[in-house]
Amino acid sequence: MFSFIVSRLLQALPVMLVVSFISFAMFAYVGDPVAIMLGQDFTEAQRQALVRELGLDKPFFVQFMTFLGNAIQGEFGLSYRLSRPVAELIAERAPATLELALCAAVIAMAVGVPMGVYTGLYRNSWLSRFFLTFSLIGVSLPTFLIGILLILVFSVWLGWLPSFGRGDVVRLGWWSTGLLTWSGLKALILPAITLGLFQLTLIMRLVRSEMMEVLRTDYIKFARARGLPNRAVHFGHALKNTLVPVITIAGLQLGAIIAFAIVTETVFQWPGMGLLFIQSVGAADIPVMAAYLMMIAAVFVSINLIVDLLYYAVDPRLRIGRGRGH
Amino acid sequence: MSLLQVQNLRVEFPTRRGTLVALDDVSFEIAPGEVLGVVGESGAGKSMTGAAIIGLLEPPGRIAGGQVRLEGRRIDNLPYEELRRIRGRQIGAIFQDPLTTLNPLYTVGDQLAETMTTHLPIGPAEAKKRAVEWLELVGIPAAAQRVDSYPHEFSGGMRQRVVIALALCAEPKLVVADEPTTALDVSIQAQVIALLKNLAREKGTAMMLVTHDMGVIAETADRVAVMYAGRIIEIGAVREVVKNAAHPYSAGLMGSIPPISHRVERLQAIEGAMPRLSAIPPGCPYNPRCPFVFDRCRVERPELMPAKANRAACWLYAPEEAQRLQESGLA
Structure with missing residues (x-):
């Protein structure tokens, strides 16, 4: 079991390395950070000083290693746009998105899952249809349209739920949660439905087809x-x-909704990482983009590890080395 | 009184191109403790008969006529929930392929205990204890440890022993064994059959043994029914049917068993193939392949009638035909 986890973590290393390399490459290829930071008026001496200060005169490999070393410590530098540490910005926004x-x-x-089981069992009932x-x-409906329709119905027409923002939040250490206040919960309903609807239908269809398959087995x-x-x-x-295929898809989808909550967050002006990311892209704020990219990769890698561990828990055939003779 | 009575059972499969009759006018009885062998080619309706008795026909298949009675009580028209209580408790079932019959995600002990707690008034601890006893009974070595093993940790033969334990653990009065040895290695088949036979005898369980292995039938069954194209064409004591079959088809089937006592140059084969369900000929379904066919066989369908020491569905044994044939010097 322990060796299984270690081997999975070792497999994750190259993935993280490649992603961090791409993140790093953004600094070099997406615009010139020196020009962005200096603005319009500068002297050659000022430029040279900044290049030295940023370590841009060092060889490429050394720069990459420095970047890696900093990234491991959660240090991604200052946001160009907000002039605040990137790690701090992300830590501030992560609770909302998560x-x-x-x-x-x-x-x-x-x-x-229950809808999938039901439609798999009672294929021809009117409720299944x-x-x-x-x-x-x-x-088939795009997320932004679902979001806008929900806002129209529940915020504009019925006035039951807020159309934007996160409501009141409570701070628990560095984590800010909207789950403990009434307005926070109310604000969560529409965006959560918008974000989850596609996954819901996907999981329902998956469970349904898997159920129909399994019900035919001996x-x-x-x-x-x-x-x-x-x-x-x-x-x-x-x-x-x-469960095995369902866990796989659900895990990947969880990664996807963390990473790509951008549209939903934009529609509902949800103060999460997606909104931060889309604003950073607009401002070519490379440190934030690089950090976001690496964080999402880390999320996917950890979810994959959890999924593998769940397989292990669900299916005894995967527990190698436990068999007692044949 | 007989334990199981099947009367004029008819099973139909409605399809887009019309209704297929998979079983037609199937009647037989099984006495308590008796082993009835059911033989025939693939597609003759052997497994279908077993599935119809336990009420697990594959949709859209359905019982379109006739009755199934267990100890005199009609069970073919029971609601699903009542028939469910009979399955496992009164009628056990053994399936063909032990590699696919056991749920891969549960230990064999859990599967045994689940079956017993469903049907018997016992708690989980007692069920677990009995699960070990059953594994011992079906000859699983180190049963106390293996009870917590998963199906994939057993070989095919061992898994079929587990399946037998599962079928018998609620002590049913009848077991429907559908080709229980077909998927096993030849060297294991005899062991499994011997186990099944001994356990059935010990517990007084009657058995409907579906197989196409005549050797198994000859060794195990008390009586045998021969099926062809969804009908029983001969039924009788196993000795009589094997040694002295009345119906030309059963005779052909027995003739295809290779004798061990002497060398034969060629095994006898029956010419042609069994008709598909969609194209069963009128009259006797065997008439296109029968060497003794005459006009009546192509028109009128024979019922089971006394023939030699058995009962066979063949016009050769109708008294009026017998006389006619004798007169014309054919028989």
């Missing part, structure tokens, strides 16, 4: 032949066997 993404993921799983039609909407027929109650057959035997 809370939003996790709520969206919970909604997607909590609603998507309704769910499938509904899922088609979720898959061990399900045998479970029925043993006279097990439907509940045990469907949820104990069938659903558990659909």
Whole structure:
């Protein structure tokens, strides 16, 4: 088990190295940081001084190693746009995005899995047909349109929920949470639904097709032949066997909604990392972009590790070395 | 009173191109503790008969006529939930391929305990204890440790032993064994059959043994039913059917068993193939392949009638035909 985790972490190293190299390369190729920092009026001596100060006169490899060393310590320099440490900016914005993404993921799983099981079991019922039609909407409508429609209905027409922002937040150490105040929770509902709807329909369709597949297997027929109650057959035997692919997709999607909450955050003016990122792109704020890129890579790598560990927990056939003879 | 009575069972599959009749007018009985062998070519309806009895026909297949009675009680028209209580508890089932029959994500002990707690008034601790006993009973070495193993940690033969334990653990009165040895190595087949036979005898369990292995039938069954194109064409005591088959098809089937006692140059084969369900000929379904075919066989369908020591669905044994054939010097 321990060696399994270590080997996975070792496999993740090259991925992180490549991503950090790309992040680093942005500094060199996306605009000239010296020109950006100096502005309009400067002397050659000032330029030389800044180049030396930033270490840009050193060889490429040394610069990369310095960048790596700093990145490992969470040091990504100052934002060009806001002149504040990048790490601080991201730490400030991360809770908003993570809370939003996790709520969206919970909604997607909590609603998507039961709907998938239902539509897989009762293929021809009218409710299944309704769910499938509904899922088609979720898959085909773009996120921003869903967000705008929800705002129109629930904020403008009904006036039940706020249309933007995060509401009141409570600080727990460095983490600011909107989950503990009424207005924070209210503000979370629309963006979380907007962000989670696509994942919900995806998971529903995945669970449905996996269920239909598993229900045809011999061990399900045998479970029925043993006279097990439907509940045990469907949820104990069938659903558990659909979990491996579902965990894979759900994990990747969680990474995706953390990384690409940009559209939702923009529509709802949600003060998260996505909004920070899109503003930074607009201002060619390379340190923020580089840090964001590396952080997202780290998120994907860790989610993949968790997914692998979950496989291990779900499927005994993957637990190598535990077999006692054949 | 017989344990299981199947009367005029008819199973249909509605398809876009019309209704296929997969089982037609199938009738037989199984007495308590008796082993009935069911033989026939692939697609003759052997497995279908087993599936119909336990109410697990693949949709859209459905019982379109006839009755299934267990100890006199009709079970073919029970609601799903009531039939579920009978499955496993009164009628156990053994499937063909032990590699796919066990759920890969649960230990064999859990699967056994789950079956027992579903049907018997016992708690989890007692079920676990009995699970170990059952594994010992079906000949799994070191059962106390193996009870916590997953199916993939067992070989095919061992898994089929687990399946047998699962089918018998709620002590049903009847077991439907659908080709229980077909997927196993030849060297293991005999062991598994012997185990099944001994356990059934010990527990007084009746068995419907579906197979196309005549050797298994000859060794295990008390009576045998021969199926062809969804019908039973001969039924009788196993000795009589194997040694002295009445129906030309059963005779051909028995003739295709290679004898060990002496060398034969060529094994006998039956010419042609069994008709598809969509193209069963009128009259006797065997008439296109039958060497003794005459006009009536192509028009009128024979019912089971006394033939030699058995009952066979063949016009050769109709008294009026027998006389006619004798007169014309054919028989």
